[in-house]
Amino acid sequence: MSRWHFSRIVCSFVLLALSACASAPDHINDICSVFDQRDSFFNNWQTAAERTERKYGITVPVLMATVRKESGFKPHAKPPRTKLLGFIPWKRPSSAYGFSQALDGTWAQYKLESGNWGARRSNFADAVDFVGWYHSKTVDKYGVAPDDAYRLYLAYYMGWGAYGRGDWKKDAGVQKYARATHEMAQRYAGQLKDCR
Template identity: 40%
Template sequence: MNVVLGAFSVGLVGCATAPPQNPNDICSIYREKRSWYFAAMKAQEKWHVPNTVPMAMMYQESGFHSDIQTRRTYILWIIPWGHITSAYGYAQAENGVWHDYQRSIGHDGDRTNYADALDFMDWYMTRTHRLAGVPLADARNQYLAYHEGWGGYRRGTYQGKPWLGRVASKVGSRAQRYKTQYDRCADSLKPSFWEWLFSWLP
């Protein structure tokens, strides 16, 4: 039965950049990938979105794989099955909204670049806050709006999708867990003067 269901599913492919070794611990992530830490701090300062919220959403969307994308699967190698989308990269941003982001910030960006993907997510969430009134720290509802789009969220399309509510709750729980972890290690993550200085170099 599992084999049959597997043939009917839409798969996820792509893992050019290795994800963090311990994705369940944000302190471990930031220690392993220092460039991610600096990117997260810059994005938080720019957009005022708590860094733990997009990290929890990114974990759900891509598992921190850089070039993951959806692909159509086939039944008996002939019949196409599953919905294909243009979602791509760390943030699983679709073409249309990614292009809106590019026009908004005046920068091309790259969905396989962690800093660009994080900036996109924070940009999206600040607009969710402005358009739908969702607090920036409310990971559950931010994720629902991220998944359904601003119009869909305001229409409440997620209410007919119990599975999505469960996923959003998982994102909310992960964001809270990340926050608890980060609060304990934030001071130890702060860079030395030279590390901070070099982090700003191109």
């Protein structure tokens, strides 16, 4: 086999592996299915989530439920644009982007504090590490249990300042999101026992 043919095969393999990760997995309510679909040499989501759990002490089900709620596992997720005059696409309400829906400023803080300078919000391993970092700071600052998906998500969604002030107590919508995230984490925890 010539070098040219070998290079072409390697490039095709790499492009195939990368294209498989460019969209959200199917069956996102089944953690075993999600992990099975993202189990490759270049991009193993279960390994990344388990590494984050060991690093920050936040359980895999909580990490994955947070990413599921924030982006539906879409690497390039952004909040929908607002509408000008009710129908003209306009600005986005925030700079949230990627798997974790991290805001520009919080992502910059994460890169600075973690030393992960090359981190990208569209890279699952970086995004799940960000979620673990964020949740662990909530645990340290507010004494939330590391497996309390409800309160961790409240702080994640509202931000530390708003969570600390208790702004979420007046927001039934965010409480509903947090309950759904908690329920998803519990479901993932049950499924994870069968797929390890």
